Amino acid sequence: MTEKNTSTRPLETADWTPAPCDVCGSQTSLRLGEREFVVRGRTRDFAMTFEDAVCAVCGFVHAGRRPDSQFLMAYYRDAHIGHRGGELHFDGDARLEAVAARTPKGGRIIEIGANDGAFCKALSEKGFDAFGFDPVEADEAATVDKGFIGDGTSQIAEPQSADAVIAYYVLEHVIDASAWLREALALLKDNGVLIIEVPNYATHPGDALNPEHLLHFTPRTLRELLIRHGLEPEETGAIAPTVPYGQAIAVRLVNRKQAERPHRPSAAYLDEGEAALVEAQAAYRLAKAERTGRIIAAHSAATLAQEAEPSGKASVFVWGANEYAERVTPLLVEHFDDVRIVDKSDSKIGTPFPGLDAPIAHPDCAKDTKSRIFLLCSPNWNAQIAKEISASGWDTLAVIDAVTGEDIGGKR
Numbered sequence: 001m002t003e004k005n006t007s008t009r010p011l012e013t014a015d016w017t018p019a020p021c022d023v024c025g026s027q028t029s030l031r032l033g034e035r036e037f038v039v040r041g042r043t044r045d046f047a048m049t050f051e052d053a054v055c056a057v058c059g060f061v062h063a064g065r066r067p068d069s070q071f072l073m074a075y076y077r078d079a080h081i082g083h084r085g086g087e088l089h090f091d092g093d094a095r096l097e098a099v100a101a102r103t104p105k106g107g108r109i110i111e112i113g114a115n116d117g118a119f120c121k122a123l124s125e126k127g128f129d130a131f132g133f134d135p136v137e138a139d140e141a142a143t144v145d146k147g148f149i150g151d152g153t154s155q156i157a158e159p160q161s162a163d164a165v166i167a168y169y170v171l172e173h174v175i176d177a178s179a180w181l182r183e184a185l186a187l188l189k190d191n192g193v194l195i196i197e198v199p200n201y202a203t204h205p206g207d208a209l210n211p212e213h214l215l216h217f218t219p220r221t222l223r224e225l226l227i228r229h230g231l232e233p234e235e236t237g238a239i240a241p242t243v244p245y246g247q248a249i250a251v252r253l254v255n256r257k258q259a260e261r262p263h264r265p266s267a268a269y270l271d272e273g274e275a276a277l278v279e280a281q282a283a284y285r286l287a288k289a290e291r292t293g294r295i296i297a298a299h300s301a302a303t304l305a306q307e308a309e310p311s312g313k314a315s316v317f318v319w320g321a322n323e324y325a326e327r328v329t330p331l332l333v334e335h336f337d338d339v340r341i342v343d344k345s346d347s348k349i350g351t352p353f354p355g356l357d358a359p360i361a362h363p364d365c366a367k368d369t370k371s372r373i374f375l376l377c378s379p380n381w382n383a384q385i386a387k388e389i390s391a392s393g394w395d396t397l398a399v400i401d402a403v404t405g406e407d408i409g410g411k412r
C-alpha cells in the first residue's frame, strides 16, 4: 500500500542501511516482504519502507534495512504515542512486583524507554532510586531524561551503577540490538539484573508488523541474543509478560567481558536454524494476511462514515486512541472537517494525537455536537461501547466498528 502525501506538511525520509542478523551475525537473509507507511506525526509526516527479512542461518525475523538514528529520534519525538497498541492496559502491579523481587532494597533502577516516567515514579514510591531515559518529550517528568540509549552517545548515567536495568517494549524498536545491549549493560553492576519485555513473534506475529518494530523476537532468539552477551537467564526461565502479546525475561550479568565482546551463537541454536526459518516464513504469511485484513477494515469503516454523511459536515468521533484509530483517522480527515479522538483513559486525555490539532478528549465532548458519527476502535469492548452510545440518547448518523469495518448501529 502506498499512501499519497497530499498535505503540505514536511515529509521526513530516512537513510536505510542493510543490517546483519542481530542474533547470529549472519549477513545472509531471505526477503519476506515489503511494507510502506506514511505516519502522520504532530508536526510532519514520516515515510517508512520496511524490508522484512529472515536470517537464512538462524531464522530471526528482522528489518533487512535499518533507518538512521537521527530519523528515528525525530520520529519518536513527533509521531510516537506512549502506551500504545490496542488494549494496552499492562499489569502495573505484576511489573512492579517482578522488578522489586529482583532488586536489592533501595537499589538503583534505570528504565530505558521510560515514557512519561510513571513507572519510575511508582518504583521511587517503593523506595528505589529509579530514573529513566526516553526520547519522547516529557518536560513535566523529573525522573525521565531525554537521552536515548543505543546510538552510542548517551553518557548520562554513571557506568556500572545500576542494580537493575529494565526495558519494556523497547528492544524491538532499536536499530542494532547488540549496540543497544552493550550500552545498557555498561550501566549495570556485575551480577545486576536486566529485565526485558518485548512482543512475542512466535505467538502474535500480526502485532509485530506495525510502523515501528524493526526486530521480531521469539523466546528462542531473545534468549540466545542475551546469552551471547554474557547474560544468564534465571533458572525459572521467563517471567510472566505484563501484556497479552508479550514475552518477558530476567537475566543476570555474569560475564562483563562477553557483554563487550559477545560470543558466537551456540551450536544448538544454529542447529535449529532451518526449522526456525520455515516457521518464521509461515508466521510472516499469517501476519501479512492479518495486517491486510486490518487495513481493509479501516478503509471499509471510513467508506461507511462517508456514506453516512457525504457532505463531510458531521462530527466524527474515533473512540479509542490506539493503532486502529491511527489507521482510520488519516482516511477520515480527508473527508470530514471535524474529526476527534476520544478515550476514557485519564493517561491519554489531553495528550496530542498524530496528525490532529485537537488533543485526545473524553467521549462526553460528543454531547455538544449535532451530526455525530462514531468509529469504535476497541477489539474487546466495541459492543459495549455501542450500547453505551445508544443509551446516551445522542442522535447518531452511524456507529461503525473500525476493527471489523462493519456498521453496528446509529440513525436514530
Ligand SMILES: [Zn+2]
Pocket: 021, 022, 023, 024, 025, 026, 055, 056, 057, 058, 059, 060
Ligand atoms: Zn541469524
